[in-house]
Amino acid sequence: MSKKTRQAPQEEHADESWLIPYADLMTLLLALFIVLYGMSATDAKKFEEMSEAFSGVLTGGISVLDQNALSSNSKNFNSDNLIPKDSSEGLMRKTELMRREQENLEGLKKRLDNYIKENGLTTQLDTQLNHSRLMITISDNALFDSGDAEVKPEARKLAKAISAMLEQFPDYEVVVSGHTDNIPISTSQFPSNWDLSSGRALNFMKILLLNDKLDPKKFSSTGQGEYHPVASNKTSEGRAKNRRVEVSIIRKYQEESKTGIPAINMTSP
Template sequence: MRQRANRKRSGGGEGKDRWMITYADLITLLLIFFVIMYAMSRLDTEKYKSVSQSLQLTFHNSSGGKSVLEGNPGLTGSDFPNGADHPAASPAPSDSPAPSEPDSGGKSAAGDTPLTDRELAFRKQEEQLANLMKMIQQYVQENHLDNQIFVTDKPQGIAITLSDQFLFDTGKAALKPGSEKTLSRLGSLFSKLDTKISIEGHTDSLPIVHSSQYKDNWELSGARALSVLRYFIDTMHLDADHFQYAGYADTHPAADNSTAAGRQKNRRVEITVLRQLQQ
């Protein structure tokens, strides 16, 4: 009996101490967890420092001395790629040097690459067309021809539209004597250009009257364009190789043919100084 009591006491003591093992395991795991967390936080900090230093060095070299992380606008400011201004970029400080103008004497916009022969020719052509348009507009204003001659810059070239009332009598293709002064002025300007000039005749949609010498609007529009062409070639002796002509009847209306005002706009001759070079 005494031996059994001793065994019970010893067994009970061992059971009471078992929680110490579980507690020690828990403390050990917690310690390991915090050590790992600490090590990870240290690792992230080092990585951040390394990446930050690398970025600062990269943008420091590309932005002229000031780091992006220190306040330089970088790619969101004036240093937009390919030299273009970002639409949201703020204006440059007042003490910043002004951008240099493109060199028109054979340099590209960057100022360090010479323009090709084609680019130089294109630039010369655009200057000539701009001057031509300005001179014709001035002539129209000085001679009060605003309702008879219209000048517009179209993608294909400078278009000079002359009303049929200014050039011809109704249903006829012979030039009025009063129109020769204007055509002579235009011809003098064309003689200085080295490009193609297209002359196009247009009519309204009304059919030709029986008394006319022309069968239909196709013949009339073509004959009117040819009369203008003949003046430049036969009277002013301009180079025929620089001209072309066509008659389009009523197939290219400029306004509504259902009204008298629209039909008047459609009866016209268009002289277009063509753009022959495209960048």
């Protein structure tokens, strides 16, 4: 009789599907320890940020890297009104402010020009409006005696008139600067043209500030000496133009070129 061949019973294998996520976890942990080892020479702040980043990945939360990305994106917005600084609305607002400022400065210039004409001061005063400021230029002989820094009594009327017109610009910076010609001066009171120009600017500013409606914090005076001439010092006419006091109302809003540098001219002087 033929013998029946018995087949050996197949061995049952345990379910090994758990090895896949286990291997993935081990890989992540290995990568984590390699990174931590490589960062052992970095500073504590970077170590903490990287640790939190990995923690966010493993827990499904928002990591420091994600927070930094959100923070970076938020920098493009105005925190006051959540409107992008470079948005069309922001540009329109700035354009409107510049337009209003231009109208106000043009109005003040017109008032000053009328005052100059009505009082016969066209040879002693001048106004210029450009991209950065409205500047009132006053000849030194309208304000001071030769070599002196005391404002003439009759010139105080002019200073008071200018100060009254400045009342409509209470938030604007005003700079009073003194200038001389290049002829040296050396007296006990004024050892140099620096001293003379500084004294003249300061004294004229003090008279402007007798008007208690003006804020002294917005005013400053400076002496420029002989170093910013507007005419040649080789002639008496040129030297007379260089001896002057300038009262400048500084613009708040200035037109910028495409490069971000203030444009050379917004309006003609």
